[in-house]
Amino acid sequence: MHAIEGAGARTGPPGLRERKKRRTRDTLIRCALELFALQGYERTTVDAIAEAADVSPRTFFRYFAGKEEVAFALQDSVESSFCAALRERPAAESPLAALRGAVLTSWDKLGEDVGSIVPLELHMRTYRMIESTPALLAVHLRRLSEVEERLAHEIARREGLDLAADPRPRVLLAAFGGVMRVTGRIWGEQGGAGMTELRRIITAHLDQLGPALAENWRT
Incomplete structure (x- = not known):
């Protein structure tokens, strides 16, 4: 009892x-x-x-x-939300489609999860502070590498792959992580751009990831 x-x-x-x-x-x-x-x-x-x-x-x-x-406390929440969203994506989705869907799903929850603690504007300022503070940027890049590894394991699990023998999940996550870092830098350089603009930039770049890797650019 x-x-x-x-x-x-x-x-x-x-x-x-x-x-x-x-x-x-x-x-x-x-x-x-x-x-x-x-x-x-x-x-x-x-x-x-x-x-x-x-x-x-x-x-x-x-x-x-x-x-x-404490500086990365909200980043922890965002990363956990993204990893959870990836685990919940339909099994039939391709790896890249699952990653893109997880980004947009977790993005929709960002306002609720982060906004319940701090204004989103303050969260954006914190992100820019991390990008512009050398000591924090080094930690940020290490954390991103760790998240990419977790996501690579999840992609391998979804696809039934042996990550030790098949490099494709890590190759995909390296490209995906690069897109996320580039879009974050572009957004940060815009200064006053808000969350809607960041979402637009991320979506536009992710939509080009597959074509950029697969197509002949000269045709």
């Missing part, structure tokens, strides 16, 4: 304590990103983030290992 009750509790809605923890975490993220936007990443300290969130530095470290981790 206790085991059944325990299982039911785990699958039910979060309790008061969990909701409070979630609010505290979200507040720390929001305060950190606001301070990063206001005074820059390097000049922002953990103590300043904790003070803005009205908690102690000790409480901050219960949620995050440091300010680098």
Whole structure:
């Protein structure tokens, strides 16, 4: 009986304590990103983030290992949403079609997932900050490489391939990841361009990925 009750509790809605923890975490993220936007990443300290969130530095470290981790907290959510969307794509889709569909599906959820924590405009400013801060950009590129590897494993699973013997999933993800990085840079260079424009740029470039790899450009 206790085991059944325990299982039911785990699958039910979060309790008061969990909701409070979630609010505290979200507040720390929001305060950190606001301070990063206001005074820059390097000049922002953990103590300043904790003070803005009205908690102690000790409480901050219960949620995050440091300010680098909080800077990428929303990126974690976006990446997890994309990976989940890929797992849910129809099995009959080609690998490239599944990746494109997963991008657009997770994009539709972005406003809800991120917007519940910070304004989307602040999220966009954080992305540009990461791209323009050398220490964060290095971390960002490493994280993208790790995500690409996870996605390559998922594509191999979908296609029934042995990733150790078949390089195609990693080749595809290398090209796909390159498109995502290029479109992010183009969008960032536009300055005030919003999320709708970023989606348009990504879609336009992804639509050219297949033709660019398969066609003779001189015909």
